[in-house]
Amino acid sequence: MDAFYASVELLRYPQLKGLPVVIGGGRRREDDLLARLRVAHPEHAWSEQNLHEIPLDFFPRIAGYTGRGVITTATYAARQFGVGSAMGVMKAAKLCPDAILLPVDFDQYRHYSQRFKAIITDIAPSMENRGVDEVYIDFTDVPGGQREGGRVLARLIQKAIFDDTGLTCSVGVAPNKLLAKMASEFNKPNGISIVQPEDLEVMIWPLPCRKINGIGPKAEAKLVQHDIHSIGDLAQRDRLWLMQHFGKSYGAWLHDAAHGKDERPIETASEPVSISRETTFEHDLHAVRDREALGAIFTRLSEQVAADLQRKGYVGKTIGIKLRYDNFQSVTRDQTLTAYVNQAQAIRQAAGQCLKRVDLTRRLRLLGVRVGSLMKLEDWQAQGLRAEAAPAQPYTESLFGDDSLSK
Numbered sequence: 001m002d003a004f005y006a007s008v009e010l011l012r013y014p015q016l017k018g019l020p021v022v023i024g025g026g027r028r029r030e031d032d033l034l035a036r037l038r039v040a041h042p043e044h045a046w047s048e049q050n051l052h053e054i055p056l057d058f059f060p061r062i063a064g065y066t067g068r069g070v071i072t073t074a075t076y077a078a079r080q081f082g083v084g085s086a087m088g089v090m091k092a093a094k095l096c097p098d099a100i101l102l103p104v105d106f107d108q109y110r111h112y113s114q115r116f117k118a119i120i121t122d123i124a125p126s127m128e129n130r131g132v133d134e135v136y137i138d139f140t141d142v143p144g145g146q147r148e149g150g151r152v153l154a155r156l157i158q159k160a161i162f163d164d165t166g167l168t169c170s171v172g173v174a175p176n177k178l179l180a181k182m183a184s185e186f187n188k189p190n191g192i193s194i195v196q197p198e199d200l201e202v203m204i205w206p207l208p209c210r211k212i213n214g215i216g217p218k219a220e221a222k223l224v225q226h227d228i229h230s231i232g233d234l235a236q237r238d239r240l241w242l243m244q245h246f247g248k249s250y251g252a253w254l255h256d257a258a259h260g261k262d263e264r265p266i267e268t269a270s271e272p273v274s275i276s277r278e279t280t281f282e283h284d285l286h287a288v289r290d291r292e293a294l295g296a297i298f299t300r301l302s303e304q305v306a307a308d309l310q311r312k313g314y315v316g317k318t319i320g321i322k323l324r325y326d327n328f329q330s331v332t333r334d335q336t337l338t339a340y341v342n343q344a345q346a347i348r349q350a351a352g353q354c355l356k357r358v359d360l361t362r363r364l365r366l367l368g369v370r371v372g373s374l375m376k377l378e379d380w381q382a383q384g385l386r387a388e389a390a391p392a393q394p395y396t397e398s399l400f401g402d403d404s405l406s407k
Contacts, residue, residue, distance in 0.1 A: 278368025
């Protein structure tokens with residue numbers, strides 16, 4: 001999907017089309033937005049139905065932004081200034097101070113994600129889910145799938161998604177997932193790119209190695225040390241040489257990837273290993289001085305994980321936490337319960353026990369809650385059991401419970 005989060009927001013605020021817009025910096029609070037509108041423009045009856053009438057000067061700009069908010073995505077107008085995903089909002093403010101800042105609304109993004117994927121599976125049932133805004137499709141056996149090298153079906157998918165949602169997507173067509181992923185980036189937005197095996201030398205080899213999904217910054221830096229800059233440079237290296245310098249498995253994969261080889265099948269069904277929620281704070285928080293705020297966040301994360309488990313039909317019995325300190329050091333702790341759970345109170349209580357095993361004297365920038373060792377709820381129930389209920393004793397809204405700070 002093209003600039004997915006931003007594109008969904010433009011459905012809500014069509015007056016922002018063509019303008020530099022970034023999504024990030026915090027979560028959307030609809031009531032706050034409407035309340036501010038009613039104060040600023042009391043002559044108007046504001047509701048969800050007339051957000052498209054909000055004047056442009058009401059939207060906040062990122063100029064002068066302070067905080068640690070991170071951009072999840074940006075419109076293509078903003079990207080022309082060098083603004084992109086995972087960039088700090090403060091840095092983006094220097095590149096494009098007039099960009100409009102909108103908070104994230106994950107519920108809305110999940111809604112549209114489910115809609116566009118349902119459309120795809122109606123056309124091409126063999127689909128691999130790759131997150132909220134990306135899928136792989138195998139249309140080898142879809143009637144008409146090979147017409148014009150796949151372009152006809154790609155156009156059909158684009159039109160069906162746009163007609164239903166108003167959103168655009170870019171499609172890469174290739175013999176395998178590795179090349180299709182790369183091709184999908186060639187002609188954004190709303191583009192179709194087709195790569196055949198004979199196109200490898202012309203279309204793929206001139207690209208930098210980082211364009212291969214699976215080559216990260218560290219591998220790229222090591223490749224550069226050996227004077228390997230492009231995929232073509234990589235393709236010229238001997239397979240054994242790559243295995244000697246990059247490890248047997250990764251070296252062999254590098255050789256295959258540079259030659260456009262990828263035998264991975266479409267995985268239409270995959271079971272999650274764990275379900276987690278985490279949040280990065282706008283400002284560092286301290287376990288004692290910010291006890292109430294952290295306690296509320298901890299409760300909310302537990303409730304969100306529980307809701308995810310229940311919505312997806314899972315129970316789990318390994319409960320864990322993730323902390324990131326102000327020096328960016330991360331720690332995790334977990335414990336395995338005797339029974340499976342999917343209730344917020346049981347998750348929060350177990351996660352609170354994990355906090356007894358970490359240093360809470362340092363300031364925190366991130367907090368997360370995780371549930372692993374998952375089992376399908378229906379399988380659990382088929383054993384004549386049920387998910388463990390929440391503990392009888394109530395838990396407090398203060399940070400993690402008083403005993404977690406006893407150390």
